[in-house]
Amino acid sequence: MEDLRFDYGDETPELVKRQLSRLAGMTSGLMSRIAAEALGEVGAHKFHFVVLAALDEFGPASQSVIADRTRVYRSDLVAVLNELADGGWIVRAPDPADKRRNTITITDAGRERLAELDAVLAGVNERIMAPLDAEERRQLFALLGRVNAHLAAGG
Amino acid sequence: MEDLRFDYGDETPELVKRQLSRLAGMTSGLMSRIAAEALGEVGAHKFHFVVLAALDEFGPASQSVIADRTRVYRSDLVAVLNELADGGWIVRAPDPADKRRNTITITDAGRERLAELDAVLAGVNERIMAPLDAEERRQLFALLGRVNAHLAAGG
DNA sequence: CCGTTGCGTTAGTGCCACTAACGATGTATA
DNA sequence: TATACATCGTTAGTGGCACTAACGCAACGG
Numbered sequence: 001m002e003d004l005r006f007d008y009g010d011e012t013p014e015l016v017k018r019q020l021s022r023l024a025g026m027t028s029g030l031m032s033r034i035a036a037e038a039l040g041e042v043g044a045h046k047f048h049f050v051v052l053a054a055l056d057e058f059g060p061a062s063q064s065v066i067a068d069r070t071r072v073y074r075s076d077l078v079a080v081l082n083e084l085a086d087g088g089w090i091v092r093a094p095d096p097a098d099k100r101r102n103t104i105t106i107t108d109a110g111r112e113r114l115a116e117l118d119a120v121l122a123g124v125n126e127r128i129m130a131p132l133d134a135e136e137r138r139q140l141f142a143l144l145g146r147v148n149a150h151l152a153a154g155g
Numbered sequence: 156m157e158d159l160r161f162d163y164g165d166e167t168p169e170l171v172k173r174q175l176s177r178l179a180g181m182t183s184g185l186m187s188r189i190a191a192e193a194l195g196e197v198g199a200h201k202f203h204f205v206v207l208a209a210l211d212e213f214g215p216a217s218q219s220v221i222a223d224r225t226r227v228y229r230s231d232l233v234a235v236l237n238e239l240a241d242g243g244w245i246v247r248a249p250d251p252a253d254k255r256r257n258t259i260t261i262t263d264a265g266r267e268r269l270a271e272l273d274a275v276l277a278g279v280n281e282r283i284m285a286p287l288d289a290e291e292r293r294q295l296f297a298l299l300g301r302v303n304a305h306l307a308a309g310g
Numbered sequence: 311c312c313g314t315t316g317c318g319t320t321a322g323t324g325c326c327a328c329t330a331a332c333g334a335t336g337t338a339t340a
Numbered sequence: 341t342a343t344a345c346a347t348c349g350t351t352a353g354t355g356g357c358a359c360t361a362a363c364g365c366a367a368c369g370g
Binding site: 078101 | 316317318319320321327
């Protein structure tokens with residue numbers, strides 16, 4: 001869509017203003033652009049962040065376990081890991097116990113990179129939620145989280 | 156992404172759970188699928204709905220005015236209007252005052268179709284917001300709407 | 311030993327968001 | 341009156357993303 005403002009007052013049909021999926025879609029589109037631009041400025045992609053976060057919190061893991069934890073498709077994860085390995089942020093090594101598997105381990109540089117990306121995304125979050133106070137931010141997370149859990153469970 | 160549940164408890168990194176853009180993206184992805192499936196069952200697309208809603212509320216308009224009101228790209232609007240015309244829900248006629256322009260008018264069948272799509276989307280809204288009571292629904296709209304307005308204004 | 315499953319990878323497909331450019335038309339200015 | 345610029349609607353794309361299928365190698369269970 002051309003631009004992603006949901007409500008243009010008198011110019012937006014009332015029936016359209018009632019659609020939560022449109023509001024959520026447009027708002028999420030704006031948020032994605034902002035996050036992608038911010039991450040792009042440090043040469044990163046959102047999947048870099050979630051993969052490093054999973055490795056940092058849970059320790060070394062196989063590609064399929066990482067895919068499960070991050071919800072990145074196995075086929076897409078290959079390129080993400082290639083980029084992280086090329087940057088020196090992870091090491092990819094065959095698992096001696098099972099040659100089908102690689103074990104992916106975060107490096108010290110990877111932890112630093114994660115801290116950098118986390119700071120970038122903290123800035124994005126601050127920007128995105130700027131109009132809301134602390135209680136409203138909590139509420140927005142809670143409400144969207146409940147809707148997400150409901151729909152993901154087949155609701 | 157593989158599936159769009161945001162929070163798998165202990166399996167989801169804490170740093171990832173803090174990202175509103177990820178929560179909004181995954182939740183909106185679920186909502187879009189549900190809306191697309193529901194509309195697909197009556198042979199419709201979301202742009203059909205917003206275009207008919209704009210014509211019904213504001214009256215006949217040119218393609219570029221409709222594009223402005225619905226935020227559908229002019230290039231994409233061509234196919235949408237083709238489908239609506241083929242279905243007998245709109246009429247596309249040259250504007251005698253300016254041969255560059257078409258005037259698009261909703262038909263009686265188009266108003267009935269709008270009512271049908273509105274009912275389908277009312278069902279989608281009910282399903283999406285099922286975990287929330289009336290006050291929480293109002294709050295979610297309000298919070299997302301404020302964030303949307305802020306970001307769309309360049310925040 | 312063999313059939314089935316798992317792992318990682320490659321090779322796609324289809325759709326969507328979006329842009330560029332064209333021909334016809336209208337307008338403003340010199 | 342002619343010309344330059346802008347508008348309208350349309351066609352023709354592009355790039356990226358969400359997603360699936362299939363392959364070769366490896367492991368496991370019966």
